[in-house]
Amino acid sequence: MSRSKCPPSVRVALALLLLLPLCGGCLKANLYELLVYDRDTDAFRYLQVYRNIAGESADDLDHLISLWNRREQIIVRPEISIYGSRTALLRIDAAHYRQINLNSRDAKEEPAVETSISLDAIKVRPGRFFHSKDDTLGYYQEVVVSGRVADQAISAFSKDYFRGDFVEIVDREIKRRADGGVAGSWDELRREISSHSTAAKKSDAREKADKKAAPAAEKSAGSSKSVGLPCDGTSLAMLRKAAAAGEINLVRHGSEVDLALPMSPEDCRQGKATIDLVNQGLMADFQADRGNSAPPPTAMLRARVDDGGKLVITADILMCENLAKSEYTEAMPDPALKGNYRDAIAALREHGIPIDEKLTAKEVVDEFAGKRR
Numbered sequence: 001m002s003r004s005k006c007p008p009s010v011r012v013a014l015a016l017l018l019l020l021p022l023c024g025g026c027l028k029a030n031l032y033e034l035l036v037y038d039r040d041t042d043a044f045r046y047l048q049v050y051r052n053i054a055g056e057s058a059d060d061l062d063h064l065i066s067l068w069n070r071r072e073q074i075i076v077r078p079e080i081s082i083y084g085s086r087t088a089l090l091r092i093d094a095a096h097y098r099q100i101n102l103n104s105r106d107a108k109e110e111p112a113v114e115t116s117i118s119l120d121a122i123k124v125r126p127g128r129f130f131h132s133k134d135d136t137l138g139y140y141q142e143v144v145v146s147g148r149v150a151d152q153a154i155s156a157f158s159k160d161y162f163r164g165d166f167v168e169i170v171d172r173e174i175k176r177r178a179d180g181g182v183a184g185s186w187d188e189l190r191r192e193i194s195s196h197s198t199a200a201k202k203s204d205a206r207e208k209a210d211k212k213a214a215p216a217a218e219k220s221a222g223s224s225k226s227v228g229l230p231c232d233g234t235s236l237a238m239l240r241k242a243a244a245a246g247e248i249n250l251v252r253h254g255s256e257v258d259l260a261l262p263m264s265p266e267d268c269r270q271g272k273a274t275i276d277l278v279n280q281g282l283m284a285d286f287q288a289d290r291g292n293s294a295p296p297p298t299a300m301l302r303a304r305v306d307d308g309g310k311l312v313i314t315a316d317i318l319m320c321e322n323l324a325k326s327e328y329t330e331a332m333p334d335p336a337l338k339g340n341y342r343d344a345i346a347a348l349r350e351h352g353i354p355i356d357e358k359l360t361a362k363e364v365v366d367e368f369a370g371k372r373r
Contacts, residue, residue: 033078235267
C-alpha cells in the first residue's frame, strides 16, 4: 500500500464514526470516514472503512458480492445519512452515473443521470476485504477528486442553486414584504443562533420553562405580521439582480470556498457579525469534542467586506461540524451478530473473493492519513 502521503502540516482531516442501522434486510457495518486535502497536488482524497460487515439474509450477501464486482466504478462520497442509509454513485461512463444504495439492493434501479462533471477524471481506488481479530469482515474504498473536478461540481451547484432556488427565495421574500410582512432582525437572528449553540447545555428546569412559555409565544406570533429575512430592501434587490445574472457563485481556493454577496453596507456589517458568531459556536463545539488532542483551526467560517462592498463568506470544505473528529476509534462487534459476521466471510470465500488475513482497519486509516513512518 504505497501511496503519496500528506504531511501533518498540510493535511486537514475530518472523520466521522457512525453505526449503520440495525435494520431488517440490509447490510450492516461500522463506518469510519476520512477526507483530506493535498495542497501539493490540489486534490481531495476520501476514504471509507467498513468494519464488522454483516447481512441478515442471503440477498444481503448477494448484494455485498455485487458491490465487490462493481467496486472499480463505485464513487463513495461524504453525505448526511438518512435513516442510516448510505448511497454512492455508480459510474456508467464519463458523463453518466446512477445512484445506488450501499445498504441493500434497490427494489427498482435508479435512472441514469447525465452530468457536466468529468466522472472519468475521478480516481476510484478499490480496496480489499480484510479479516479482523474479532473474526469479522472489513472493507475500504477510496476516491481521489482533483481540484479541476471539484471546481466543475462547485460550478454546477452554483449555477443550479443561485439562478434557481435562491432567486425564488428572494422573490418570495420581496412579495411577502409587499403583502405587509416585516423584515427580520439581525439581533434576533444572532440570539436564535446563540440559543441553538447552547441548547445542549440547558438544564431540565430551563427546558420545562421553555415548554410552558411556548403556547404564549405561539399566540403572540400568530397575532403579529410575518417576519422574514433580516436584510433590507436594498440588499434584496442587489441579491436578486446578481443571482439572476449568474454573478453569485461559490469560488474555491484550495480546500476553502468563498461566497461573495452584494448587500447594503449595514447588512454587510451585520452579516459579518453574524458569521463571526456562528464561527465562535463552531470553534467551541470543535474544542469540546477534541479537547486538547489537537490544536484547533484558526477559524471554521470567516467573513469580510471586500473592496467592492460585498460580504465575502469563507468556509473550509473539510471543516464540516459533523466530520470534525479525526482520531480513529475501534468499533466493537455486536455479540448478537456473531453468526452473521461468519456468514459474510463464508459467502466471500465461497465465491473466491480474496480476504486479507493480516490487514487491519487502523493500518488502512494510518496509511491513508500518512501517519506511518
